[in-house]
Amino acid sequence: MRAYDIIYKKREGQKLSRAEIEFLIKGYVEGDIPDYQISAWAMAVYFQSMDAEETADLTMIMAESGDMIDLSEIKGKKVDKHSTGGVGDTTTLILAPLVASAGIPVAKMSGRGLGHTGGTIDKLHSIVNFNTSLSRDRFFDNVNQHGIAVVGQSGNLTPADKKLYALRDVTATVESIPLIASSIMSKKIAGGADAILLDVKTGSGAFMKDLTEAKKLAKAMVAIGKEIGRDTAAYISDMSQPLGYAVGNALEVKEAIEVLKGRGPEDLTELCLELGAAMLELADQSEDHAEAKELLRKKLSSGEALEKFKEMISAQEGNPAVIDDYSLFATAEKVVEIKAQEDGYIATLNALEVGLAAMLLGAGRENKDSEIDLAVGVELKKKVSDQVKKGDTLALLHVNDQKNLAQARAKVLAAYSYSKNEVENKKLIYEKIT
Ligand code: URA
Numbered sequence: 001m002r003a004y005d006i007i008y009k010k011r012e013g014q015k016l017s018r019a020e021i022e023f024l025i026k027g028y029v030e031g032d033i034p035d036y037q038i039s040a041w042a043m044a045v046y047f048q049s050m051d052a053e054e055t056a057d058l059t060m061i062m063a064e065s066g067d068m069i070d071l072s073e074i075k076g077k078k079v080d081k082h083s084t085g086g087v088g089d090t091t092t093l094i095l096a097p098l099v100a101s102a103g104i105p106v107a108k109m110s111g112r113g114l115g116h117t118g119g120t121i122d123k124l125h126s127i128v129n130f131n132t133s134l135s136r137d138r139f140f141d142n143v144n145q146h147g148i149a150v151v152g153q154s155g156n157l158t159p160a161d162k163k164l165y166a167l168r169d170v171t172a173t174v175e176s177i178p179l180i181a182s183s184i185m186s187k188k189i190a191g192g193a194d195a196i197l198l199d200v201k202t203g204s205g206a207f208m209k210d211l212t213e214a215k216k217l218a219k220a221m222v223a224i225g226k227e228i229g230r231d232t233a234a235y236i237s238d239m240s241q242p243l244g245y246a247v248g249n250a251l252e253v254k255e256a257i258e259v260l261k262g263r264g265p266e267d268l269t270e271l272c273l274e275l276g277a278a279m280l281e282l283a284d285q286s287e288d289h290a291e292a293k294e295l296l297r298k299k300l301s302s303g304e305a306l307e308k309f310k311e312m313i314s315a316q317e318g319n320p321a322v323i324d325d326y327s328l329f330a331t332a333e334k335v336v337e338i339k340a341q342e343d344g345y346i347a348t349l350n351a352l353e354v355g356l357a358a359m360l361l362g363a364g365r366e367n368k369d370s371e372i373d374l375a376v377g378v379e380l381k382k383k384v385s386d387q388v389k390k391g392d393t394l395a396l397l398h399v400n401d402q403k404n405l406a407q408a409r410a411k412v413l414a415a416y417s418y419s420k421n422e423v424e425n426k427k428l429i430y431e432k433i434t
Pocket residue numbers: 165174179180181183184207
């Protein structure tokens with residue numbers, strides 16, 4: 001087999017066999033095939049695409065390129081949830097204890113944040129001493145004993161994806177549906193999921209800005225799930241404005257706790273109930289979506305979900321007193337108010353601009369080695385469809401280092417647009433694909 005012939009075949013729009021894809025990817029990881037040939041192949045895929053079978057083959061080859069986590073020691077069907085990334089997306093912190101309180105084992109490996117989107121592991125570190133690097137044995141013990149553990153990705157997971165993603169990033173080949181779909185799904189499969197729930201975000205703050213593209217990505221990932229025999233469902237949800245009101249690590253943990261106390265923002269609560277119900281269905285714990293949602297609503301109102309969160313914090317060495325005493329979280333030195341410039345209704349609230357503002361304040365990473373400030377971020381007071389008068393508070397900036405304050409302030413101001421007429425609220429969930 002020659003890399004040249006495989007690149008040629010894909011360039012001509014022909015279907016590649018599993019053996020051909022494997023030859024390329026294995027050869028690349030092992031250093032036998034150079035970057036320039038894989039770049040050419042990725043560009044050919046960008047233009048000619050791949051069918052469901054090729055995409056599933058690529059997914060499994062990438063998943064099997066490194067460690068495959070075996071979760072079989074944990075009883076029950078393991079459902080993993082993945083979000084394609086957004087601004088103020090605190091769902092994992094809520095969903096994990098919520099579904100665990102309903103009896104679904106949660107053995108979750110999460111990532112750190114990069115760029116304008118936050119990561120669950122960073123957020124958890126705003127709980128003092130919370131340990132996200134448990135040993136393998138302790139991770140399993142915690143899930144078996146408490147029904148829940150959330151840790152950082154460790155070990156050698158999907159090295160083929162790491163290498164290919166870095167190459168795509170510098171060769172303008174990231175935006176290919178089969179390449180994105182296989183990249184995401186390979187990581188979930190290597191992580192040991194029996195079933196996968198995807199939350200594909202669309203809108204300004206999302207990776208897929210456009211609804212049509214988001215749908216294509218969701219369908220491609222559900223198709224991979226079918227090909228490889230893992231139950232997979234996907235939601236397409238709105239990320240044109242941030243989810244909830246808090247954007248920033250400690251701010252979002254407090255917001256998650258508020259949801260678990262049954263008094264969090266409506267959009268964030270609703271999305272968590274919807275996704276949680278879908279997880280119960282995927283775990284074969286429920287056949288009726290409305291019933292599952294009702295059950296989870298009760299887990300919030302009874303305090304059981306909150307209690308599960310507390311249990312997880314203790315089991316991972318954090319201080320559970322943070323739940324009742326928010327002063328135990330890091331707080332910023334200064335709070336700066338941003339005021340409405342006009343009378344009217346909020347027409348748009350650009351999630352990307354808000355995410356970038358939070359990052360400028362230090363809540364996110366520019367590159368993988370950047371330090372982040374857990375206390376800082378943006379606390380929104382007004383969102384789309386809210387009526388405002390000139391001078392009303394739109395948002396609060398939580399600030400430590402004032403170096404980028406003027407720029408962050410300008411971004412948040414620019415994120416808002418106004419209408420003289422009433423504005424309808426944005427749809428939260430566009431579609432569910434199964
Ligand atoms: N996220 C991923 O994990 N992979 C991609 O290719 C794009 C976004």
